[in-house]
Amino acid sequence: MTLHAGVPGRCARHVDDPPLPDSGGRADVVLALLRAGASLAQRPTLWLTRPGELSPHDDDLRWLGPAAWAAQALGVPVGLVVVTRRGWFDPVSDVRREWRRLRPRPLSARR
Helix, strand or coil: CEEEEEECCEEEEEECCCCCCCHHHHHHHHHHHHHHHHHHCCCCEEEEECCCCCCCCHHHHHHHHHHHHHHHHHCCCCCEEEEECCEEECCCCCCEEECCCCCCCCHHHHC
């Protein structure tokens, strides 16, 4: 799982491995990422990439509170979205976009 701040292609990131055990540490990471993201983009976005399905997981919710706190501390209207291979969603509003793979699979994978 990786937390990103900035814009796609130009962002600061934190790989959560091993996972941070407390919300204070996660809040410090988000605060630092948002500051770095603000230097890379005028209106930074905050997103979490992870494997799995497009449904809320415990790990998503662990980052939600610290992300809200850090955004409020900096006075920026930034929410957290979760991105997987199948789309993205906002764990607060459940707004989502889903997509399918457009490239055909190699012949060896079709069998």
